Amino acid sequence: MHCVVCDKTIGKSGYKIQCRKCDGWAHLNCTNIAKDDIHDKKKIDWHCKQCRDSSTSALEEELEEEASLREKLDRCIKRRQSQIYEHSPSTQDMFKKLLKKLRAWKKR
Ligand SMILES: [Zn+2]
Numbered sequence: 001m002h003c004v005v006c007d008k009t010i011g012k013s014g015y016k017i018q019c020r021k022c023d024g025w026a027h028l029n030c031t032n033i034a035k036d037d038i039h040d041k042k043k044i045d046w047h048c049k050q051c052r053d054s055s056t057s058a059l060e061e062e063l064e065e066e067a068s069l070r071e072k073l074d075r076c077i078k079r080r081q082s083q084i085y086e087h088s089p090s091t092q093d094m095f096k097k098l099l100k101k102l103r104a105w106k107k108r
């Protein structure tokens with residue numbers, strides 16, 4: 001078992017704490033939690049740095065948005081390929097907008 005903070009082995013003895021999200025363990029000394037706090041359930045609701053970062057990551061949200069956008073685009077393309085694509089202005093507009101947004105993403 002390795003500490004998710006310092007990456008060193010966690011011995012059987014000594015205080016440790018488990019991340020609520022990824023279930024990784026850390027030395028209590030590697031966190032800002034005091035020894036007395038580990039009996040307090042609210043205070044031991046601890047998340048390791050990686051999990052804290054990922055939960056606040058705007059990038060992750062962006063990636064999710066991009067994935068859903070790709071899905072929509074995919075559906076548009078498929079509809080077009082299967083010839084049941086209707087040339088209604090609204091559908092074409094949406095298609096153009098999606099393409100534009102996707103291109104802007106690729107540039108970054
Ligand atoms: Zn550690």
Ligand SMILES: [Zn+2]
Nearest residue numbers: 019022048051
């Ligand atoms: Zn974690």
